[in-house]
Amino acid sequence: MGVLYTAVQHAHSGLRWVVLILLIAAIGRALSRRGGGTVYPGKDKLALFGLISVHVQLLLGLVLYLWLSPYGVAADVPDAEGTSVARYYNYFHWWxxxxxxxxxxxxxxxxxxxxELNVGWKTIAVFYGIGLFIILAVIPxxxxxxxxxVGWG
Ligand code: HEM
Structure with a gap:
């Protein structure tokens, strides 16, 4: 259990950089094309890889939260005995x-x-932009x- 916990914890921590880089790249391209008079290509690869990275992060996070982490559901938070770390993960991070x-x-x-011309690019810029803003604020x-x-890893 200990080795699995450490492995998933570090994978979840390190994957933050993949998520951030892909989201920033997808938003950057959407912003640069939003006025260029092109139709958003249905399956834009940067947006797709950004989406996949966020979903993998969600799965790893759920495994940590539900089973492996002492700060997740295993923590005795409602008793006001929980540490502030457990409170943060139970009240903010996951949802x-x-x-x-x-x-x-x-x-x-x-x-x-x-x-329509430009519209899909603007949609990506807005929805991914708000998502990125929340993720940046909520990363511990x-x-x-x-x-x-884990620190910066
Ligand atoms: C894009 C989405 C996410 C990002 C970027 C993210 C990022 C992170 C990072 C960087 C850490 C490591 C903090 C450290 O110890 O230094 C962490 C820890 C954690 N995350 Fe996430 N997270 C995401 C989604 C989720 C979700 C959806 C859940 C739960 C459903 C979750 C549950 C947890 C838990 C329980 C920990 C604590 C692990 C431990 O140290 O025991 N995360 N997250």
Whole structure:
């Protein structure tokens, strides 16, 4: 159990960089094309890989939250005995990250059905942009006191 926990914890922590890079790249391209008079190509690869990375992150997070992490459902939070780390993971991290994942998923599937010039690019920019904003705010960065056990990895 200990080895599995450490492996999934580090995979979930490291994958943040893949998620951030792909989302920033997809948003950057959508922003640069939003006024260029092109139709968004149904299955834009950057947007697709960004979507997949967020979904993999969601699955790893659920495994941590439900089974492996001492800060997830295993923590005795409602008793006010829970540590602030457990409170953070139980009250904020999981549902805000799921909200961001839903926004990104909705944006991806809306955009691929929009055949008008420019519109799909704008949809990606807005939905992925709001999703990225939430993810950046909710990642337990090492500079948020006490929340991070992995650090920058
Ligand atoms: C894009 C989505 C997500 C990102 C970028 C993300 C990012 C991270 C990062 C960077 C950490 C490591 C913190 C550290 O110890 O330094 C972490 C921990 C954690 N995440 Fe996520 N997360 C996401 C989604 C989720 C979801 C949806 C859940 C639950 C359903 C979740 C549950 C957890 C748990 C329980 C931990 C604590 C692991 C531990 O140290 O025991 N995460 N997350």
């Amino acid at each position: 805000l990250m799921i909200l961001a994942t839903i926004l990104i998923t909705v944006g991806y599937s809306k955009a691929k059905r929009q055949a 960065w090492p500079f948020y006191p006490g929340l991070s056990s």
